[in-house]
Amino acid sequence: MSCLPASRLRELFDGVRLIFPLLLGTIPFAILYGSLAIDAGLTPAQAQGMSLLVFAGAAQFVAVTLLTGGASAAVLLSTTLVINLRHLLYSAALQPHVRHLRSRWRMLLAFWLTDEAFAVAQQRYARVDASPYKHWFFMGAAMAMYLNWQAFTLAGILFGQRVPNLADWGLDFAMLATFIGIVVPMLRNRPSLAAALVAGSVSLACQELPYQLGLLVAALAGIASAVLLERHGGQRLSGEGAQ
Template structure:
């Protein structure tokens, strides 16, 4: 599958992320089975880390659900961008592609899906990328569970730097217009200013700020075009 092939570089970037999550979750109240179940059913790396952190910190269910929901609001923007190519697909396809949609898959398919590929089989490209990321995430979570149990020091090796590098590689190419740049800067500023709040609330506020600024600027630009 071409989608899987084009996603290969990002699979390596996700590997340390999966290792660390598996090791951390296995050593928490979730345990190894819980870690694998979360990766299989949730499949949202950042949301899983946040949920795990909040869970071990004693946060309530409502805080965990609300925080992860807001952090994942970006997927609504991803879906809106790609929806023209999937609107006529059967519901089973749309549900599957929505579940497999990640930051990495969106970054890989966006240009091809919107601009370069006009065939009726574009969804197979997305499926290939999404499936590759899904299998990769499960495999590295399992490896993290096993290696974390054998070597608890795994979580202190600084492997999380790969996540930062991958995130930068995904975000920077998308910073092409004023609303996107402003939304990113606003979210970053709020995250820094609110970093001392409990229960990772800084992430919740940063996501809300970024979405609000981006939507406001896009609506303002749209009004300007019609005046």
């Protein structure tokens, strides 16, 4: 890595630096997952393997919960698929920025794509400059999140059982705070604000739907509201659109 040009290294380390606050928010979540996975009957290798190969916190938690409840493989796969459909939206937003990359780059970044990595990568791509190495920023952020998730999944596997009633500590609130930190800086205009408000309201109204379908309904409702406002000339909250 030391042989890389300085510009690429700078982008790489900037990605690590800017995602670092979000890493802190996922640490309790990863520890809790590792502990619950063992409680659900997974072996340490299986629990760690899910983090290594699936790498999707919300889907992993739901999978562990369904396994504990004795759900069938079909229910498990369909439910986690619905939860992860939001990555299609992330991919569509990032596609114009990465379509020029070689397939091995796109495959790596696609596998490492998370909510946190998307948030910081999108902010980097939104900055207008001539850097041809913004994908190195994306990789730095995504790689840091991946390594962080693996390390603290392992911590949960090894030490979570030694902490009494770990699931009752409210550690999952850390992920909620992290998502708030991701979403709020991106609410720069009326369509995005409407999408957040509508999606949040619909998700609460539809939380009793089976297989986490409320998340999908909320996402579609949020997108529809944003598109409608865009078509009606939504302006930036800062007033830039009126200048």
